[in-house]
Amino acid sequence: AQTVTQSQPEMSVQEAETVTLSCTYDTSESDYYLFWYKQPPSRQMILVIRQEAYKQQNATENRFSVNFQKAAKSFSLKISDSQLGDAAMYFCAYRLRGGSQGNLIFGKGTKLSVKP
């Protein structure tokens, strides 16, 4: 069975600084997606970034980028120039690609605080 592990329950960063959130996963599959979701206090889940496992290039979305190490099964999220609005729970998630497998497997989350 696939699992997703986030080893940092809480992280803190100074505004305008950079922070990296860690995520590792375990799977025997080779074709899958990895995601980072943000859940602010409103509880609305928001997609931050997506990585296809078959792509070697790391995904980037403005201030958000990932370090995807497929062999190591590692998928960290880097937030640059942190803003107060980045404060939220961040969940790493895995999904098998193909077929009708649409369910996501989530890590336990990392609570990110941003200090002004």
Next chain:
Amino acid sequence: GAVVSQHPSWVICKSGTSVKIECRSLDFQATTMFWYRQFPKQSLMLMATSNEGSKATYEQGVEKDKFLINHASLTLSTLTVTSAHPEDSSFYICSVYRGAGYTEAFFGQGTRLTVV
């Protein structure tokens, strides 16, 4: 704009009563919807996969008779918590994919259920 609408956003009910939560896809059809449960300060756990026109697929450990899922149309799935008990109090979230390929999951706003 919103892609998925979930209603109600919060509900308080008495023990023994039933509560229905709706999840609607807006402006597109969804043959499959996913229901997640999130305990306080914890991750999202898949409860069941709702399939239009057929029975829902439940995850191991989820009581089918307690959590009734009906996917009556291509835009609506409902989760009914029957004979609710305080331990059913939780945050319930639905998720839908738009278009083929299951590339991005969209989440409802979530429903906070409190059973007193």
